[in-house]
Amino acid sequence: MEDNELDxxxxxxxxxxxxxxxxxxxxxxxxxxxxxxxxxxxxxxTIHTIKGTSGFLGFGxxxxxxxxxxxxxxxxxxxxxxxxxxxxxxxxxxxxxxxEILASVESDRTEGTKTYERLIERLGRLNDGxxxxxxxxxxxxxxxxxxxAVASVxxxxxxxxxxxxxxxxxxxxxxxxxxxxxxxxxxxSAATGAIHVVEPPAQDPNxxxxxxxxDTTTFPGESGLxxxxxxxxxxxxxxxxxxxxxxQASGDPxxxxxxxxxxxxxxxxxxxxxxxTQTEERPGGNETIRVDVHLLDDLxxxxxxxxxARNQILQFTHDHGxxxxxxxxxxxxxxxxxxxxxxMKTRMQPIENVWNKFPRVVRDLTLGCGKQARLEMEGKQTxxxxxxxxxxxxxxxxxxxxxxxxGLEKPATRVANGKSAEGTVRLSAYHExxxxxxxxxxxxxxxxxxxxxxxxxxxxxLSHEEAAARSDREIINVIFQPGFSTAEKVSNIxxxxxxxxxxKTNIEAIGGSVDVNTVLGRGTTFKVKIPLTLAIIPALLVxxxxxxxxxxxVSLLELVRIDCALGEAGIERVQGVPVHRLRGRLLPLVFxxxxxxxxxxxxxxxxxxxxxxxxxxxxxxxxxISDTAEIVVKPLGRFFKNASGFAGATIMGDGRVALILDLLxxxxxxxxxxxxxxxxxxxxxxxGELEGAARRESILxxxxxxxxxxxxxxxxxxxxxxxMSNVRWAGDQQVxxxxxxxxxxxxxxxxxxxxxSASDEASLQVLVCGNDERAIGLIVDDIFDIFDDTLExxxxxxxxxxxxxxxxxxxxxxxxxxxxLVGSDVxxxxxVAA
Amino acid sequence: MSAISTAVSxxxxxxxxxxxxxxxxxxxxxxxxQEATRVPLASEVIHGLINLRGExxxxxxxxxxFGLTPHTEHDETMNVVIxxxxxxxxxxxxxIGDVIDSxxxxxxxxPPTLTGAHREFITGVFKLDGALLLLIDLERVxxxxxxxxxxxxxxxxxx
Numbered sequence: 003m004e005d006n007e008l009d010x011x012x013x014x015x016x017x018x019x020x021x022x023x024x025x026x027x028x029x030x031x032x033x034x035x036x037x038x039x040x041x042x043x044x045x046x047x048t049i050h051t052i053k054g055t056s057g058f059l060g061f062g063x064x065x066x067x068x069x070x071x072x073x074x075x076x077x078x079x080x081x082x083x084x085x086x087x088x089x090x091x092x093x094x095x096x097x098x099x100x101x102e103i104l105a106s107v108e109s110d111r112t113e114g115t116k117t118y119e120r121l122i123e124r125l126g127r128l129n130d131g132x133x134x135x136x137x138x139x140x141x142x143x144x145x146x147x148x149x150x151a152v153a154s155v156x157x158x159x160x161x162x163x164x165x166x167x168x169x170x171x172x173x174x175x176x177x178x179x180x181x182x183x184x185x186x187x188x189x190x191s192a193a194t195g196a197i198h199v200v201e202p203p204a205q206d207p208n209x210x211x212x213x214x215x216x217d218t219t220t221f222p223g224e225s226g227l228x229x230x231x232x233x234x235x236x237x238x239x240x241x242x243x244x245x246x247x248x249x250q251a252s253g254d255p256x257x258x259x260x261x262x263x264x265x266x267x268x269x270x271x272x273x274x275x276x277x278x279t280q281t282e283e284r285p286g287g288n289e290t291i292r293v294d295v296h297l298l299d300d301l302x303x304x305x306x307x308x309x310x311a312r313n314q315i316l317q318f319t320h321d322h323g324x325x326x327x328x329x330x331x332x333x334x335x336x337x338x339x340x341x342x343x344x345x346m347k348t349r350m351q352p353i354e355n356v357w358n359k360f361p362r363v364v365r366d367l368t369l370g371c372g373k374q375a376r377l378e379m380e381g382k383q384t385x386x387x388x389x390x391x392x393x394x395x396x397x398x399x400x401x402x403x404x405x406x407x408x409g410l411e412k413p414a415t416r417v418a419n420g421k422s423a424e425g426t427v428r429l430s431a432y433h434e435x436x437x438x439x440x441x442x443x444x445x446x447x448x449x450x451x452x453x454x455x456x457x458x459x460x461x462x463x464l465s466h467e468e469a470a471a472r473s474d475r476e477i478i479n480v481i482f483q484p485g486f487s488t489a490e491k492v493s494n495i496x497x498x499x500x501x502x503x504x505x506k507t508n509i510e511a512i513g514g515s516v517d518v519n520t521v522l523g524r525g526t527t528f529k530v531k532i533p534l535t536l537a538i539i540p541a542l543l544v545x546x547x548x549x550x551x552x553x554x555x556v557s558l559l560e561l562v563r564i565d566c567a568l569g570e571a572g573i574e575r576v577q578g579v580p581v582h583r584l585r586g587r588l589l590p591l592v593f594x595x596x597x598x599x600x601x602x603x604x605x606x607x608x609x610x611x612x613x614x615x616x617x618x619x620x621x622x623x624x625x626x627i628s629d630t631a632e633i634v635v636k637p638l639g640r641f642f643k644n645a646s647g648f649a650g651a652t653i654m655g656d657g658r659v660a661l662i663l664d665l666l667x668x669x670x671x672x673x674x675x676x677x678x679x680x681x682x683x684x685x686x687x688x689x690g691e692l693e694g695a696a697r698r699e700s701i702l703x704x705x706x707x708x709x710x711x712x713x714x715x716x717x718x719x720x721x722x723x724x725x726m727s728n729v730r731w732a733g734d735q736q737v738x739x740x741x742x743x744x745x746x747x748x749x750x751x752x753x754x755x756x757x758x759s760a761s762d763e764a765s766l767q768v769l770v771c772g773n774d775e776r777a778i779g780l781i782v783d784d785i786f787d788i789f790d791d792t793l794e795x796x797x798x799x800x801x802x803x804x805x806x807x808x809x810x811x812x813x814x815x816x817x818x819x820x821x822x823l824v825g826s827d828v829x830x831x832x833x834v835a836a
Numbered sequence: 837m838s839a840i841s842t843a844v845s846x847x848x849x850x851x852x853x854x855x856x857x858x859x860x861x862x863x864x865x866x867x868x869x870q871e872a873t874r875v876p877l878a879s880e881v882i883h884g885l886i887n888l889r890g891e892x893x894x895x896x897x898x899x900x901x902f903g904l905t906p907h908t909e910h911d912e913t914m915n916v917v918i919x920x921x922x923x924x925x926x927x928x929x930x931x932i933g934d935v936i937d938s939x940x941x942x943x944x945x946x947p948p949t950l951t952g953a954h955r956e957f958i959t960g961v962f963k964l965d966g967a968l969l970l971l972i973d974l975e976r977v978x979x980x981x982x983x984x985x986x987x988x989x990x991x992x993x994x995x
Contacts, residue, residue: 307890549873598876636892640922641882641980642875651873651885651892659873659885659892671877 022048027362070125306634317655350385374424384431397505409446443527449520545626547600552662562610586812592672615665705784707756848933879983895926902954
């Protein structure tokens, strides 16, 4: 029983200390830049509390580590020492040591084997480094914090000591227990502090507890709290309190109150009075309670069930309209919604809790790699579900590291580029459209797309052609590919890639996404989007093949309905692949019935749900679009581990189960079925023809057999118009005398298997390709236009003579493959190479 | 004492012509046929998903699993809900029988001549009065790795 109670005290101590330590990192780093007395006081307070409690609980190593730290801090606070980088580093090391010990205590209730002698020695050296008031004996030094606490009345010092006791007391329940702890805190610190520095006496916590229990009701006597109260009330003088404390520090086991009464500084009735006000004060201060996260998880699950039951009842109300019942269920509806929001809020934590450690990360990194960086944080109070917060901790740390390590340039480079020597890493968080957006922006060098291209090819992630074919924006996303990163650690021009794939995977695992935006020379911004919560999501309900499916609203872009009365106009096919022209862009369509092999019946309208999965936008064709609803995502279980296409299942208002679509999975499934017809050309071959396609170039638009075709103007030497009367036949080949050479003419229409509509005209429009001696003329029907654009293929085809399809000037246009049309003996005038 | 320790209670059900028994302690409940939601592209052994008081439970088509002729849509089937470490799973069976108390002394290993698709699932036979009751290996029956995959799902598994 006692063991249990002690265990509880230890757990509480650990939880509380962790919380305080997180703030400490930030405070220490802030201190280095800007000396702030309040901050020192806060740090001191935290360390003091840990020291005190660890002494009480018998954690000797922890106590000795925090003890030297505390001494050093007290000197900083008194202005005996000034904050230097060295001191900050050692103090941070101390915080790390404390963390390590706490972790060990958490796992097996022991402090571990490390003694941290060197850390203690270093801290001690710093402590003695600049002795302002001569040499300070250790014993006196250690007793000092307590004395200091009493010496000044209004300064932060007093608060420093008073606060810890309150913090320690906060989480306990009964008054007796509370005072026990407060007492213990002080006792441990005072006793060990006075006797020895490095090796505190081993204390038996059990004995201590029993002893303290016996007299807790009379004298809580925590020096800061109790003494401070007396000072504030003007009952005693500073000197009197200091004297009493000194006496206590020198080994007198009695409490402050007792000592003061003895020296007649205070009547015993006053002690009782003050104690009374203290007890009254405390409960009011307890406005927060610590709750087990599992309990909140359970609550969340129950609320999820309630939401489902609510949905069912609402459905029932809808079908059977009894007025009273409808009113009641509407009330239930409201209450459920509020309850859901309330429970969700209990799990919300400000993102600050994760960000707190970043100043430290940035500081350590900048020191380590000789850079200067400032971390700006905006929107610290933005709240995120605790589970999600945990999940983004590591990815965010990673992004911050990268921003400093790879993003920011060295100060000299920055100055040379006309920037300030100090780089800025800016963290901002805000809510947008039911999501939390976190941006990590640096004002560094940016990512050079060409370097990424080169690296991607070197690492074998992309072929030379593929790399050249991708646009700058696309290529930068390669940094998220596994295998891109590792070797980049040394380089800071192109880096940005240490484990970026892991960052992406982790963020996507919680239904989020990460985007990168970079401007060369100006900096890089990573945009992380995460959902507010995981358990209950808004979704669009659709029907296909008689079954209902939920589509998470976050992936939803828009809904399009094509009336079939207008014919099949809405859906076009590029090589059998259905597409829809949505405001001039080709939207690939995926028929859910085809993907799932469910029966479909003809309908009078086509419903397209435009969705985004990863980077890919596509239109999902469903039978019906029903409604939106809040759904509770439930896992599918072990039989569906390999099933792609589903993110989970939910229970609908009518009690039946509906599946929730995983759009990325659906897209993959669709690609499988689209790819099935088989390509006649190898991918490498196709990619070769697409070399340089993403660049802006002059494009020639021609008409053949009533259709539009495009080709890069660079491949054409001249555009000519020949009178029909000049065209001769040489064997089965039409030729024309052109610039002292015989120019063979080829009808593109007949090559493509189309019937030319211009055969009876008086003149021929010819594209002359190749050099004079080995030129060839391609007959087209019309030459429409020349314009500048990028040739970006939306779909590659296997049609003879056609390279692919692109949207040009808002129209779907096939791009001619000249290399095939002219044959191998003609060298194209411009060889397109990367 | 020894007589008590060898007593077993078996939940019995019929599947085609087979009488099958499962340790009654493994059975959570028996429910009537429910409209299940099919999971596209999943193995045909998976009958679908049902809502069991707010919990989503996978139902296994035991006839298909045993290689018997599948049920028609109108067959009045029953769901035997089994407790597994990963949550409840429902088995679709033809008809539910009694819970019988038997004795391990009546248990025998399956005859070596026993053949058929379901041979691998049968761990033994209880010799009852006038009938033979087959004991099945639930772990093996419910192992998704051995489910018959539709062609498409096989493709997906590899991609």
